[in-house]
Amino acid sequence: EDQVTQSPEALRLQEGESSSLNCSYTVSGLRGLFWYRQDPGKGPEFLFTLYSAGEEKEKERLKATLTKKESFLHITAPKPEDSATYLCAVQAWETSGSRLTFGEGTQLTVNP
C-alpha cells in the first residue's frame, strides 16, 4: 500500500527565514510525486511534479527536490503570502486511474 508522510505537521517561520518541508513516501513504483498548495476553504493549487530521483524544480521562492525515499520543498526567504498548507502526493505505476495518495500536509505560517 502506498504511503506518504509529511513533516513537520506545522511550521512557523519569520519572514525571510528559509526552511524545508519533508515528504517521505513508500510506493511500489513511483510514477510521479506532486506538490500542492492549499489555502483555507479552497482547492489545492498545483505546484510541481517530480518524476525521478535527482530531479529538481523551482518556482519563485519554492524549490522541490526528489530522492528515492523522500522529497523536500525548500522555501527561500518566505513571505507572509506563502502561508498555506502544503500537500505532497504520489502516483504509482501500478495504480489504475492515475489516483493520487496524499500526505496529511504541512501547515506553514510565515509571520511578518
Add this chain to the structure above:
Amino acid sequence: GAVVSQHPSWVICKSGTSVKIECRSLDFQATTMFWYRQFPKQSLMLMATSNEGSKATYEQGVEKDKFLINHASLTLSTLTVTSAHPEDSSFYICSARPANEQYFGPGTRLTVT
C-alpha cells in the same frame, strides 16, 4: 495551468434531501475526473474516479448508492449526495487532468442540518 470549476461553492441542505455538485473542466477535455472529500484539519480522501461514458469506480468504504456520480460529457461530472445526513457535511473537491498533473476545483462546502 488548467482550470477546473465547481458549482455551487457552498450549500446548506436539510437532512434527508439530495444535493448535486457539478465539476467542469473549462479549457480541456477530461475522460477521467476524481472526487475527494476533506474533513477539517485532514488531508484529501479519494472517494471515486469518474469515467466518461462508463460507471464510476468507488474507493473502499464509499457507498455508491449514496454518492451518485455521473460523467455525462468530456467536461462535466456530477456528484449527487442522496438522502444527506449531518455526517455527510464536508468539503468536496473534484479534480481532472489534461496530462499527468491533476488540477483541482475550488471545492464545495456542504452543510447538512
